[in-house]
Amino acid sequence: MKTVLITGGAGFIGSNYVRYALQEHADWRAVVYDKLTYAGNLDNLKDVAQHFGQRYAFVRGDIADSKAVTAVLREYRPGTIINFAADTHVDRSLMEPGSFIMTDVYGTYVLLEAAREFKVERYHQVSTDEVYGQVLEGRSTEEDKLHTRSPYSASKAGGDLMCLAYHTSFNVPVTITRGSNNIGPYQYPEKAVPLFVTNAIDGIPLPLYGDGLQQRDYQYVLDHCEGIDAVVQKGQPGEVYNVGSGAETSNIDMAHAILDLLGKPYSLIQPITDRPGHDRRYALDTSKVRSLGWSSRHAFAQAIEKTVRWYVDNEWWWRKLKTGEYLEYYKRQYAGRELV
Ligand code: NAD
Ligand code: DAU
Numbered sequence: 001m002k003t004v005l006i007t008g009g010a011g012f013i014g015s016n017y018v019r020y021a022l023q024e025h026a027d028w029r030a031v032v033y034d035k036l037t038y039a040g041n042l043d044n045l046k047d048v049a050q051h052f053g054q055r056y057a058f059v060r061g062d063i064a065d066s067k068a069v070t071a072v073l074r075e076y077r078p079g080t081i082i083n084f085a086a087d088t089h090v091d092r093s094l095m096e097p098g099s100f101i102m103t104d105v106y107g108t109y110v111l112l113e114a115a116r117e118f119k120v121e122r123y124h125q126v127s128t129d130e131v132y133g134q135v136l137e138g139r140s141t142e143e144d145k146l147h148t149r150s151p152y153s154a155s156k157a158g159g160d161l162m163c164l165a166y167h168t169s170f171n172v173p174v175t176i177t178r179g180s181n182n183i184g185p186y187q188y189p190e191k192a193v194p195l196f197v198t199n200a201i202d203g204i205p206l207p208l209y210g211d212g213l214q215q216r217d218y219q220y221v222l223d224h225c226e227g228i229d230a231v232v233q234k235g236q237p238g239e240v241y242n243v244g245s246g247a248e249t250s251n252i253d254m255a256h257a258i259l260d261l262l263g264k265p266y267s268l269i270q271p272i273t274d275r276p277g278h279d280r281r282y283a284l285d286t287s288k289v290r291s292l293g294w295s296s297r298h299a300f301a302q303a304i305e306k307t308v309r310w311y312v313d314n315e316w317w318w319r320k321l322k323t324g325e326y327l328e329y330y331k332r333q334y335a336g337r338e339l340v
């Protein structure tokens with residue numbers, strides 16, 4: 001058995017990856033290490049625990065807690081660490097940047113130190129296209145300079161640079177993927193797509209920032225998981241790989257697609273004051289990861305259709321999340337915003 005430590009594995013992409021990896025690699029044992037912040041949820045792994053009981057373990061802990069990280073490595077001796085753990089929501093990073101720096105920068109450093117001490121065979125960092133900043137024309141390649149504009153993207157860039165430094169300085173076998181926006185099952189409903197889908201199901205307004213003409217590459221989460229897996233298996237240490245579908249969709253078109261699929265009126269769209277420093281467009285050059293044999297398998301139309309269907313069929317999962325802390329956050333984030 002090959003033991004893989006998957007940090008942040010109780011979140012959206014991490015839980016999809018754990019499910020995918022245990023199906024794909026019969027000789028893997030996945031140890032999920034997760035703090036279970038508001039965005040982490042053991043419901044995301046309920047079926048994994050049922051189907052893969054012997055090959056799955058869960059440990060609750062903080063990646064920024066070096067004693068706890070050391071203890072988990074000592075106990076399980078993973079050959080590979082894949083780090084999904086992060087504070088991930090741009091709007092929250094504008095309200096409270098501190099925890100982003102603690103987890104996304106300092107937490108990454110703690111994991112890298114552990115990877116170095118325990119001589120892991122691979123440390124993989126899951127990063128984001130946001131580190132390139134907005135790209136008004138053309139596509140970002142892995143060699144491009146980082147032009148971060150939000151506390152979230154700056155923290156992620158800090159984590160990436162620390163990974164590359166640990167490769168150069170200490171020969172830690174690090175790889176990095178920079179993914180575009182993911183959509184699919186188990187995404188916390190603060191992010192635009194699950195927020196719009198669940199609001200639309202309930203006939204509540206869809207809060208669209210600014211003119212809604214910002215461009216995103218909304219890729220299906222399983223495509224991203226396959227891209228990460230390809231890099232973990234075949235990527236070269238010290239290298240960065242962009243992972244995205246290559247397609248671009250404006251937020252207004254994304255909202256229209258959701259409303260069309262649900263048979264709801266466009267009048268539910270409520271344009272409101274824009275996000276400060278809102279990046280206008282991201283676009284990735286993905287030729288490097290495609291050279292490893294990976295390709296995106298879902299066009300936007302399929303990805304959004306599968307995503308909407310999942311939220312329609314899985315109200316048990318999201319309805320209880322839209323209470324308590326979520327409602328407090330929702331009020332803070334949206335209540336005072338002007339209609340535009
Ligand atoms: P998420 O917010 O759904 O999940 C994050 C997970 O990390 C949660 O389970 C949370 O409990 C855990 N976590 C947070 N702080 C922690 C800490 N200090 N210690 C241990 N666990 C902690 O995030 P996601 O959307 O699944 O993103 C996963 C990774 O992928 C992140 O690194 C993110 O930057 C990156 N990414 C996300 C997207 C996207 O569209 N969602 C795109 C590209 C890259
Ligand atoms: O690009 C990859 C990144 O995608 C990841 O690194 C981040 O973790 C992830 O959160 C996501 O960041 P975005 O800011 O692009 O995602 P979000 O879902 O917050 O917003 C998507 C777009 O929709 C963005 O242009 C902002 C807009 N938006 C968002 C919200 C929450 C709205 O118009 N209204 C909203 O209420």
